[in-house]
Amino acid sequence: MRDFGGIVELSPARSVRPATAEDVVAAVRDAAARDLDLVPRGLGHSTHGQSLTTGVSLDLRGLAGVHEVGADHAVVGAGASWREVLAATLPLGLTPPVLTDHLDVTVGGTISAGGIGGTSHLHGTQAENVLALDVVAGGRLVTCSPGVRPEVFDAVRGGIGRHGVITAATLRLIPAPERVLSCTIPCRDAADLLRLQRETRAEHISGQVKPSEQGWAFEAKAVLYGDGREPPPGTTEIEELPYADFCDRLRPDVEELITLGEWARPHPWGMVFLPGPGAAAVIESTLAAMTTADLGLSGVILVKALRVGHVPMLAVPGDPVLFSVLRTASPGCASVAEMLAANRALLDRAAAAGGSRYAVDSVPPPTG
Incomplete structure (x- = not known):
């Protein structure tokens, strides 16, 4: 397996x-x-x-299903995907505050990991937007929340399944917009990208680093919910689309990667939390040591400034930035072993700056 x-x-x-x-x-x-x-x-x-x-x-996955949708909450099985949650809530004009970029992951899985999305600068992680959980812990089924068995609630959110098995979740819901305005903003460097993410007023904001003829190019994506919003200064591309289509924006890319065979290749992902003041330096030094072959043909580099509240199992530095080097071991590119070694170097660099790993990444244990 x-x-x-x-x-x-x-x-x-x-x-x-x-x-x-x-x-x-x-x-x-x-x-x-x-x-x-x-x-x-x-x-x-x-x-x-x-x-x-x-x-x-x-x-x-046998515990999938959306059992109830109320005015401000939904009760779902831990095996339900976020796609299935949206299918139940969007017809009622509601949405979870935080969604992962890829919808075909499960509610229980991302809550156990923490769960970060483009709205995490406003709403924190998915784990922070859970009202209650049903958990099998200590060989019995219990319900937990911030006010009922909070020690269990805090242990399983971000606990990677080590302290109990989530079987169902009561999720917070908020009104969903009908349409969004997606704005692309080029940035000079990592520091400029992080500054823009911190200063721009947008419901959803993310950053990406892409290869270009001049080297690595930095780009922010600011997404404004609702009608009549003005694009942020520096915007060079604008796309208006329904909220449902925006949430599922990765589906065409995934389908293409499946067709090309890239989706089935090894994915040695390096993901670290960096403290805000030192994040740009770590990002720039990492990129300086990388080539496109180190990333893979369909690899992606993401930068996301975020807010993390009370999730004790999710160890993050202050003013955190998630730096994700999502490598794909494509033919003719760096090997899996080389990519894993690069992830280890990234983690060491992050730790030296006061950062930490995101526990769903691919990092081999230290040698020696």
């Missing part, structure tokens, strides 16, 4: 696909009795075996 990263391959002793929370309880107790490791798995979008095990693989 492999995950999206395609680097680690493990064969579980048992695979269990529970249909109810009670089935999860039984699986957890059985694994404990057999002294087997148990790892929850959604759509397997981890990049270095985080959703794999040689023990019991718990396939939570």
